[in-house]
Amino acid sequence: MAAALAARAAGVEDVLLLERDQHLGGILNQCIHPGFGLHHFKEELTGPEYADRFVRLVKEDPAIEVSLRSFVVKLTGDRQLSFLRPGALEEVKARAVILATGCRERTREMIAIPGSRPAGVYPAGLAQKMVNMEGWIPGKEAVIVGSGDIGLIMARRMALEGVSVKAVVEIQKTSRGLVRNVVQCLEDYGIPLYFQHRISRIHGRDRVEKVDVVRVDDEFRDIPGSGFEISCDTVLVSVGLIPENELLEMAGAEMDKKTNTPASAEVNQTSLPGIFACGNAFKVYDLADSVTRDSELAGRAAAKYLGRL
Amino acid sequence: MKRIMTCIECPQGCRLEIDADGSRVISVSGNKCKRGDKYARQEVQAPLRTLTTSVLTRGLELRMLPVRTSKPIPKGKLLEAMDAVKRLVVTSPVKAGSVVAENFLGLGADLVACRPLNKI
Numbered sequence: 001m002a003a004a005l006a007a008r009a010a011g012v013e014d015v016l017l018l019e020r021d022q023h024l025g026g027i028l029n030q031c032i033h034p035g036f037g038l039h040h041f042k043e044e045l046t047g048p049e050y051a052d053r054f055v056r057l058v059k060e061d062p063a064i065e066v067s068l069r070s071f072v073v074k075l076t077g078d079r080q081l082s083f084l085r086p087g088a089l090e091e092v093k094a095r096a097v098i099l100a101t102g103c104r105e106r107t108r109e110m111i112a113i114p115g116s117r118p119a120g121v122y123p124a125g126l127a128q129k130m131v132n133m134e135g136w137i138p139g140k141e142a143v144i145v146g147s148g149d150i151g152l153i154m155a156r157r158m159a160l161e162g163v164s165v166k167a168v169v170e171i172q173k174t175s176r177g178l179v180r181n182v183v184q185c186l187e188d189y190g191i192p193l194y195f196q197h198r199i200s201r202i203h204g205r206d207r208v209e210k211v212d213v214v215r216v217d218d219e220f221r222d223i224p225g226s227g228f229e230i231s232c233d234t235v236l237v238s239v240g241l242i243p244e245n246e247l248l249e250m251a252g253a254e255m256d257k258k259t260n261t262p263a264s265a266e267v268n269q270t271s272l273p274g275i276f277a278c279g280n281a282f283k284v285y286d287l288a289d290s291v292t293r294d295s296e297l298a299g300r301a302a303a304k305y306l307g308r309l
Numbered sequence: 310m311k312r313i314m315t316c317i318e319c320p321q322g323c324r325l326e327i328d329a330d331g332s333r334v335i336s337v338s339g340n341k342c343k344r345g346d347k348y349a350r351q352e353v354q355a356p357l358r359t360l361t362t363s364v365l366t367r368g369l370e371l372r373m374l375p376v377r378t379s380k381p382i383p384k385g386k387l388l389e390a391m392d393a394v395k396r397l398v399v400t401s402p403v404k405a406g407s408v409v410a411e412n413f414l415g416l417g418a419d420l421v422a423c424r425p426l427n428k429i
Contacts, residue, residue: 179322
């Protein structure tokens with residue numbers, strides 16, 4: 001939305017905004033905690049409030065056509081798009097394309113936690129959607145893997161919902177999340193945070209029953225004799241995000257395989273002329289406000305490419 | 310008595326040093342802005358937090374409506390507030406900012422909607 005609005009402000013006359021969900025706002029809709037907007041709006045908002053500010057501006061602008069429940073299935077290097085919407089497969093040719101496709105979560109499989117495969121192991125962001133948007137509480141006793149912001153925020157969220165959050169287990173020496181989140185999400189609720197520890201095994205046949213935790217040294221090797229068990233029925237995995245750039249790859253853009261972002265000399269640029277990437281699809285940011293700033297740059301870059309600036 | 314705390318007002322997370330006599334704050338240092346000073350004084354006297362959660366809906370576009378308290382409430386009241394939130398059901402369409410429960414738990418803060426929701 002920020003890219004669309006910035007492109008419009010820079011003189012672009014006709015914008016089509018494709019959204020696969022039934023509402024605009026993406027991940028902000030499930031991020032119901034405060035902490036958004038301090039830079040952009042100079043006040044502290046929740047995720048849905050932050051999104052709503054942009055939704056109102058987008059709706060006010062008749063030159064931005066919004067197409068919801070529209071899933072882009074194809075993008076070519078010469079900017080032909082195919083998207084599915086209820087009841088139709090549409091094709092459109094754009095003079096410039098901005099990809100604001102965000103991220104996916106890394107999963108248990110990607111960090112290879114050994115053990116059985118019982119129910120009760122969730123990516124933290126999925127659990128966030130379940131709790132905040134569907135009203136489903138995933139379990140009664142939880143252990144959280146990883147101390148990034150999503151893990152910390154979910155620790156607090158689960159504690160508020162009456163779940164006993166037994167531990168946050170972090171393999172590194174420090175948290176990747178913001179200090180304020182360690183304070184207000186863990187310390188406020190007395191949730192222990194184990195640095196330099198990892199989950200070495202998940203136990204349970206049908207449902208998670210317990211996890212083994214072990215201390216690791218500076219080279220991430222297990223320290224013999226340091227293991228202990230935590231009984232729990234739920235494990236939330238918060239171990240980072242991967243930019244979702246399959247469309248860009250499909251279009252033939254050069255990719256940085258390590259980060260799954262476009263190989264690019266300049267911010268928002270891809271190797272394909274007229275195709276831009278912004279926000280968490282370009283680089284994983286800590287703050288939504290930074291995503292907005294990045295997306296506004298992309299909107300202006302697209303306008304410049306179209307000769308409107 | 311010296312106390313060290315981390316400011317939670319913004320993502321910078323300043324390390325605050327507070328000199329206090331019981332709940333009476335004598336000085337605050339380490340803060341990079343005014344909010345830090347205010348936070349430290351409040352935190353020593355009576356910690357406050359804004360509660361954000363979601364409320365069950367019936368007949369609206371989404372199953373849950375995200376809500377927040379219109380101003381921070383005592384930290385010690387958070388779990389009590391959550392129990393009360395679980396007894397609420399929202400059935401009428403709302404806009405961002407619509408009051409869902411007035412003077413929630415008598416704490417002087419309203420529970421307000423964080424997004425619009427229409428009828429299905």
